[in-house]
Amino acid sequence: MNSKLFGGILLVIGTTIGAGILALPVATAQLGFAGSVLLLIGCWALMTACSYLFLEVNLWLPANSNLISMAGATLGKPGQMISWVFYLLLLYSIISAYIAGGGDLFHYLMVTHGMSISTGAASILFTSLLGVVVYGGIKVVDYANRFLMFGKMGSFVLLVLMLFPFVFAGNLSGGEFKHIASPTSIMVTAVAFGSAMIIPSLRSYFGEDVKSLRKAIFIGGFVSLLCYIAWDMAIMGIVPLDGSPGLKEMLHSANSNSALVSALTVLLQKPVVTLFAKFFTSICMATSFLSIGLCLSDFLSDGLKVKKQGLGKPFIFALTFLPPVTVVLFYPDAFIRGLNYAGISIVLLLVLFPPLMVWRGRYHRQELAQQGAHQIRGGKLMLAVLVVLASLMMGMGVESAL
DSSP: OOHHHHHHHHHHHHHHSSTHHHHHHHHTGGGHHHHHHHHHHHHHHHHHHHHHHHHHHHHHSOTTOOHHHHHHHHHHHHHHHHHHHHHHHHHHHHHHHHHHHHHHHHHHHHHHTTOOOOHHHHHHHHHHHHHHHHHTOHHHHHHHHHHHHHHHHHHHHHHHHHHGGGOOHHHHTOSOGGGGGOHHHHHHHHHHTOOGGGHHHHHHHHTTOHHHHHHHHHHHHHHHHHHHHHHHHHHHHHSOSSSSSOHHHHHTOTTHHHHHHHHHHHHHOOHHHHHHHHHHHHHHHHHHHHHHHHHHHHHHHHHHTOOSSTTHHHHHHHHHHHHHHHHHHHOTTHHHHHHHHHHHHHIIIIIIHHHHHHHHHHHTOTTTOOOSTTOOSSHHHHHHHHHHHHHHHHHHHHHHHO
C-alpha cells in the first residue's frame, strides 16, 4: 500500500469517526446488538454506494468543485438552493449537537473534580475555549487536530480492549429487531457514515489516481464500520438496556454523554477505564467541534462573501457559534436531537442527491456526464432504488422531528 493511499484511508476514517460514535450504542440500543450490526452494515453499504455516485458526479466537473456546484450543474438553481439551505442546516445541527455533548462532558468533568458550574455555563466555556482555536484559522486547527487525532485513535483502541473482558453476552441478546425502522436509530447511524463531503478534497489529494481514491473510500468506510461494531459490542455488552444506568434511560436524557461515562464508572469500578472513557469522549467532542466549526465558518464566509479579515472575521465567527450556543441553552438535550436533524440533511444531501444528480447527468445532460470507467454499475434500477430508500428515510426523519 502506497503512502498516499494510506493517508487517504486515514482521512476517510478521521472524517467518519467523530463524536457521533458516542451516540451509536445509545441510539440503536432498542434494536439489540444484532439489530444494530445489521443497521450499521446496511447504512455502510448504502452510504458507500452513494459516495461512489457522489465521486462520479464530482469527476464530471473541475477539481475542487463542492456539493453546491455539483447540484447546480446537474439539478439547476432549485437543486443548488436546496443543497445550500440543507448544508447550512446540517452544519448548524451538528455543531449544536457537539456543543451540547461537549458542554455536558465538560460539566461532568468539572463537577467530578469539585468545581461547581451549570451545564449552560459549561457549554459556553467549552465553545469559547475551542472556538479560539477555530478563530486561529486552518493552520492552528490542523496542528491541534493532528495531535488530538493521534490521541483519539490510540485511546479508542485501548479503551475497547479494556472493555471487552467485561462484556456480558446476556446484555447483547437484549432489544427487539422491530425497532430497526426507528427514525432516531437510522438518522444517527446515517450521520455516523456521512463522510462523502470530503470527496472533493480527496480528489485534489489523489489527482488523477481515481482507482486509489475509490479504494480509500471503501477501505476507510469499512474500517470505520468495524470500529463502530466493536464499540457497540463493548458498550451494549456492559451497560444494560433497561434500568438505571441503562441505555434506554440515556436515550431520553439531556446528559447522554456524561451518563455513558458515569455508567461505565458505576458498573465496572475501574479507575483506569473511567480515565480512558473520559479522555476518549472528550477528545471525540474536541476533534469533531474543530473540524465542523472550521467548515461552518468557511461556508458562511464564502456564502455571504465576507472575508475572514478585519471586522469580517469576528462577524463570521459570531454567526458560526452564537446561534448553536443559543439553541443549546434552550435545548440542553440537543446532542441526540441535533444528530437527528443532521441525519435528515445527510440523507437528503448524501443519499437522495447523488442518484438524482447522476440520473440527471447520465440521461439528460450527456454533454456533462463522462460515461466510462468511473461509472458505478446498476443503471436506472439501482438509482431508482436509492431514491426510494432515501425518500423513505427522509419521511421517517421528518416525521420524528415534527
